Amino acid sequence: MNILITGGAGFLGQRLARGLLERGTLMGKPIASLTLLDVVRAPDFDDKRVRAETGDIADRSVLERCITTDTHAIFHLAAIVSGQAEADFELGMRINLDASRLLLDVCRTLGHAPRVLFTSSVAVYGGVLPDVVRDDTALNPQSSYGTQKAIAELLLCDYSRRGFVDGRVLRLPTISVRPGKPNAAASSFASGIIREPLNGERAVCPVNGSTRLWLLSPQQAIESLIAGCELDQAALGLWPVVNLPGLSVSVTDMVDALKEVAGEEVASLIDWKPDPKIEKIVGSWPGAWDVSRGEKLGLSADNSFADVIRAFRKG
Amino acid sequence: MNILITGGAGFLGQRLARGLLERGTLMGKPIASLTLLDVVRAPDFDDKRVRAETGDIADRSVLERCITTDTHAIFHLAAIVSGQAEADFELGMRINLDASRLLLDVCRTLGHAPRVLFTSSVAVYGGVLPDVVRDDTALNPQSSYGTQKAIAELLLCDYSRRGFVDGRVLRLPTISVRPGKPNAAASSFASGIIREPLNGERAVCPVNGSTRLWLLSPQQAIESLIAGCELDQAALGLWPVVNLPGLSVSVTDMVDALKEVAGEEVASLIDWKPDPKIEKIVGSWPGAWDVSRGEKLGLSADNSFADVIRAFRKG
Numbered sequence: 001m002n003i004l005i006t007g008g009a010g011f012l013g014q015r016l017a018r019g020l021l022e023r024g025t026l027m028g029k030p031i032a033s034l035t036l037l038d039v040v041r042a043p044d045f046d047d048k049r050v051r052a053e054t055g056d057i058a059d060r061s062v063l064e065r066c067i068t069t070d071t072h073a074i075f076h077l078a079a080i081v082s083g084q085a086e087a088d089f090e091l092g093m094r095i096n097l098d099a100s101r102l103l104l105d106v107c108r109t110l111g112h113a114p115r116v117l118f119t120s121s122v123a124v125y126g127g128v129l130p131d132v133v134r135d136d137t138a139l140n141p142q143s144s145y146g147t148q149k150a151i152a153e154l155l156l157c158d159y160s161r162r163g164f165v166d167g168r169v170l171r172l173p174t175i176s177v178r179p180g181k182p183n184a185a186a187s188s189f190a191s192g193i194i195r196e197p198l199n200g201e202r203a204v205c206p207v208n209g210s211t212r213l214w215l216l217s218p219q220q221a222i223e224s225l226i227a228g229c230e231l232d233q234a235a236l237g238l239w240p241v242v243n244l245p246g247l248s249v250s251v252t253d254m255v256d257a258l259k260e261v262a263g264e265e266v267a268s269l270i271d272w273k274p275d276p277k278i279e280k281i282v283g284s285w286p287g288a289w290d291v292s293r294g295e296k297l298g299l300s301a302d303n304s305f306a307d308v309i310r311a312f313r314k315g
Numbered sequence: 316m317n318i319l320i321t322g323g324a325g326f327l328g329q330r331l332a333r334g335l336l337e338r339g340t341l342m343g344k345p346i347a348s349l350t351l352l353d354v355v356r357a358p359d360f361d362d363k364r365v366r367a368e369t370g371d372i373a374d375r376s377v378l379e380r381c382i383t384t385d386t387h388a389i390f391h392l393a394a395i396v397s398g399q400a401e402a403d404f405e406l407g408m409r410i411n412l413d414a415s416r417l418l419l420d421v422c423r424t425l426g427h428a429p430r431v432l433f434t435s436s437v438a439v440y441g442g443v444l445p446d447v448v449r450d451d452t453a454l455n456p457q458s459s460y461g462t463q464k465a466i467a468e469l470l471l472c473d474y475s476r477r478g479f480v481d482g483r484v485l486r487l488p489t490i491s492v493r494p495g496k497p498n499a500a501a502s503s504f505a506s507g508i509i510r511e512p513l514n515g516e517r518a519v520c521p522v523n524g525s526t527r528l529w530l531l532s533p534q535q536a537i538e539s540l541i542a543g544c545e546l547d548q549a550a551l552g553l554w555p556v557v558n559l560p561g562l563s564v565s566v567t568d569m570v571d572a573l574k575e576v577a578g579e580e581v582a583s584l585i586d587w588k589p590d591p592k593i594e595k596i597v598g599s600w601p602g603a604w605d606v607s608r609g610e611k612l613g614l615s616a617d618n619s620f621a622d623v624i625r626a627f628r629k630g
Contacts, residue, residue: 127553138451147473151466158462239441239455
């Protein structure tokens with residue numbers, strides 16, 4: 001089992017690599033090699049199975065170097081995040097759309113139909129939405145990031161239907177709590193308002209407390225990625241897209257959970273400064289979606305956001 | 316008012332050109348020029364306003380020649396039809412996806428946000444569908460043509476949201492009765508089983524009589540294209556896509572209408588020879604969709620399929 005992770009130096013990519021290496025197998029087969037491709041070099045894993053590759057994922061020769069007829073599974077995580085894709089249209093199109101298509105096309109040309117998992121996002125939804133988004137709710141993204149993800153989904157579904165890849169898309173809730181620094185995602189605050197106060201630092205919350213988010217912890221995300229990759233194509237039927245189970249919480253709920261876990265004083269480190277640009281993007285995303293299909297496929301959400309914060313504190 | 320029609324030498328393109336020239340105005344302004352771009356030269360219209368351009372629409376320089384800061388409205392009709400896009404994957408991707416994106420991008424680069432109308436199709440739907448497709452029903456295309464059209468829709472919506480174009484998508488029902496010869500569309504029979512018998516020729520029907528189609532006559536399609544182009548962006552709200560009103564008829568209904576208009580003998584010229592390939596594609600399309608939004612926007616369907624046949628006979 002030879003695996004490629006794009007965005008392999010990123011936060012989720014590294015965690016996924018660690019998860020896979022600890023597990024030792026994927027789809028019932030021992031992992032022989034794990035290639036981590038990214039624009040920056042992935043940290044050293046001190047594991048002979050790991051190979052770090054750097055390069056521009058929108059460059060076909062880079063993908064051709066990393067995907068061969070020996071590649072059995074690809075986790076495509078590399079992306080330009082929502083805020084940045086909105087600010088830099090061409091970059092978002094290049095990485096989120098062109099590179100995703102190139103990746104599929106390299107697989108098509110090789111002809112061995114590897115298993116390919118794309119991650120997608122709440123941002124594919126938008127416009128007038130029901131309180132709980134259903135599997136059959138139309139996509140109407142209100143950001144370039146959401147548009148590019150929706151297009152990559154359609155491409156993967158068609159390449160999969162035609163037998164060019166054995167593909168599946170997992171639509172991820174917003175991941176919280178991410179460690180590290182804020183990033184250019186419009187949802188960056190969903191980690192920042194927990195992480196920074198826990199570190200004794202002030203954090204800005206750019207949206208209203210009533211804003212509802214659909215969340216998943218990093219731990220649960222990695223479990224879902226692996227489980228999603230191992231799903232049989234037949235189980236997915238005519239629609240290889242899965243809305244991953246998550247927690248529907250308001251920002252106020254999140255702050256209440258922070259108070260519960262770490263106390264009032266920590267929670268008081270949040271400064272409420274509405275940012276209309278971020279409110280517009282995040283406010284267009286669904287606060288919850290129907291999880292019955294995801295659960296039927298054996299995927300699950302976190303128990304509670306307080307538990308998510310506790311797990312984050314443990315590191 | 317300077318107008319470009321891509322696919323301008325095609326059946327709908329020529330009809331649209333004729334409709335616009337007779338009308339003389341679009342969006343309240345006199346039509347100064349009408350460019351018909353296609354791979355083959357459009358026939359002579361003997362009208363000084365018409366300019367025929369030939370070229371590959373997936374070639375940026377061709378589009379740059381046809382779209383200038385003086386271009387006010389673009390009807391993008393050029394496409395590889397469903398059957399051909401399924402048979403030739405790369406050609407479909409090149410024309411239905413790449414050329415559509417190029418067109419939008421040339422407009423973006425020019426910076427004057429012209430009005431751009433894309434035609435889309437019943438084929439964007441597929442998989443498990445309700446009896447009547449709603450505006451909020453998710454797209455799950457089961458053909459490469461449908462996928463490419465769905466992607467072009469998403470691109471147009473994002474380019475429009477960002478103000479690069481003043482865009483709108485009209486999802487066309489299957490057009491029947493088309494004059495001329497059969498083409499490579501999976502739905503070609505929907506015209507052939509009426510047209511050929513009326514001409515005294517035998518026609519093959521490759522699908523079951525119970526197959527339900529969503530139909531629009533060429534006349535009504537042209538009226539809808541012009542009315543759709545003239546819609547204010549504000550009237551479209553957050554979703555510049557319109558499911559055009561049509562007629563929901565079974566193939567048996569169509570044959571009954573043919574009997575009504577032309578008699579039993581004419582209708583007996585149809586040979587029923589199921590073709591699983593065509594049945595699979597056409598069977599994945601919706602047989603009807605909710606038309607309330609389209610009607611509210613002032614768009615309408617034909618009265619009856621018998622009327623459509625009568626109009627076709629008149630020519």
